[in-house]
Amino acid sequence: QQQVKQSPQSLIVQKGGxxxxxxxxxxxxxxYFPWYQQFPGKGPALLIAxxxxxxxKKEGRFTISFNKSAKQFSLHIMDSQPGxxxxxxxxxxxxxxxTYKYIFGxxxxxxxxx
Amino acid sequence: GAGVSQSPSNKxxxxxxxxxxxxxxxxxxxxxxxxxQRLGQGLEFLIYFQGNSAPDKSGLPxxxxxxxxxxxSVSTLTIQRTQQEDSAVYxxxxxxxxxxxxxxxxxxxxxxxxxx
Numbered sequence: 001q002q003q004v005k006q007s008p009q010s011l012i013v014q015k016g017g018x019x020x021x022x023x024x025x026x027x028x029x030x031x032y033f034p035w036y037q038q039f040p041g042k043g044p045a046l047l048i049a050x051x052x053x054x055x056x057k058k059e060g061r062f063t064i065s066f067n068k069s070a071k072q073f074s075l076h077i078m079d080s081q082p083g084x085x086x087x088x089x090x091x092x093x094x095x096x097x098x099t100y101k102y103i104f105g106x107x108x109x110x111x112x113x114x
Numbered sequence: 115g116a117g118v119s120q121s122p123s124n125k126x127x128x129x130x131x132x133x134x135x136x137x138x139x140x141x142x143x144x145x146x147x148x149x150x151q152r153l154g155q156g157l158e159f160l161i162y163f164q165g166n167s168a169p170d171k172s173g174l175p176x177x178x179x180x181x182x183x184x185x186x187s188v189s190t191l192t193i194q195r196t197q198q199e200d201s202a203v204y205x206x207x208x209x210x211x212x213x214x215x216x217x218x219x220x221x222x223x224x225x226x227x228x229x230x
Contacts, residue, residue: 032216043205043221089156104156
């Protein structure tokens, strides 16, 4: 019940295309859903995050869509660029178990072709 | 300003040896976290320090793992009698005081541990 399932495992997109990464969870107590971006040899960095009281959050080319009833959330990268090539992790947390305890997905390796 | 730093960046050790990994958090960050990242997997929470409070050790996989933190500064993660399954990247992160607010966790570059 504590798992966050992420798909796909890897993704190849042409430059200018839309990259879509999906995550699903079971624990309805989760109330914070961040996405992290990790470049090779670097630690993950927070990209964008959403709370379940909104269905969508957009920051530049990055959008999180959240479907509370389906217990799913996804990351959309519009106009994907080669510089977006990285591994993306979704995560979830709930205040009852400590806001610091993030449950991470297994990651999606994105490659954007020039 | 400096981010989270970790040392060493790479560590190769023989099975059965002890290893010590170091993390220097961002100055002023009272919360510090250790995660393990196995190949092809997500980040696995290990331990959390918040100021002078008792650390949350609930993620440590066995009693061979331990961590210490001196005040609100450096932390060390120690793995005793290393096993091959301990091979992973160990990531440290720090943030402003946690609690019931979601403060961004800033990650270091990690230490890649290989146990032969």
